[in-house]
Amino acid sequence: MLTSGLTASIALEKAGQMTSGQVVLVTAAAGGTGQFAVQLAKLAGNKVVATCGGESKSTFLSSLGVDRVVNYRNENLKDVSFCFRFLYLPFILQLDNISLVPVPT
Numbered sequence: 001m002l003t004s005g006l007t008a009s010i011a012l013e014k015a016g017q018m019t020s021g022q023v024v025l026v027t028a029a030a031g032g033t034g035q036f037a038v039q040l041a042k043l044a045g046n047k048v049v050a051t052c053g054g055e056s057k058s059t060f061l062s063s064l065g066v067d068r069v070v071n072y073r074n075e076n077l078k079d080v081s082f083c084f085r086f087l088y089l090p091f092i093l094q095l096d097n098i099s100l101v102p103v104p105t
C-alpha cells in the first residue's frame with residue numbers, strides 16, 4: 001500500500017505538478033496505483049475521469065468519488081472525453097498506468 005500510494009503521489013504531484021481545478025485522467029484506475037491516484041486528485045480539488053475494465057471496478061471507482069468512470073468494455077474513452085471536455089475543461093493531467101489507451105490531445 002505504501003509503495004502504491006507513494007507512486008501515485010509522486011506521479012501526480014512531483015512529475016505531473018498537479019494543482020487544483022484541473023481535469024485529471026487516470027487509466028487502470030481500480031488498480032493498486034490508480035485507486036490512490038483518483039483519491040489524491042479528488043482531495044486536491046480536481047475533476048477526475050477514470051478508466052477501468054469491469055462493472056465491479058466501475059462501482060468501486062464511483063464509491064471513491066470519481067466524477068466520470070469509463071468502463072472501456074462498454075464505452076469509448078474518446079467519445080466520453082469529447083463530452084467531458086465540452087462540459088468542463090480539457091484533460092490537463094494524465095496518469096497513464098498501463099499506456100493502454102491513447103488519449104486524444
Ligand SMILES: NC(=O)c1ccc[n+]([C@@H]2O[C@H](COP(=O)([O-])OP(=O)(O)OC[C@H]3O[C@@H](n4cnc5c(N)ncnc54)[C@H](OP(=O)(O)O)[C@@H]3O)[C@@H](O)[C@H]2O)c1
Pocket residue numbers: 003004005007028029030031032033034051052053054057097098100
Ligand atoms: N503499485 C506500485 O507500487 C507501483 C510502483 C511503481 C510503478 N508502478 C507501475 O504502475 C502501473 C500500475 O501498477 P498497479 O500496481 O496499479 O497495477 P495493478 O494493480 O496490477 O493494476 C493494473 C491494471 O491495469 C489494467 N490492465 C489493462 N490491460 C492490462 C494488461 N494488458 N496487462 C495488465 N494490466 C492491464 C487492469 O485493470 P482494468 O481491468 O481495469 O483495465 C489492471 O487491474 C504499472 O505500470 C506498474 O509497473 C506501480
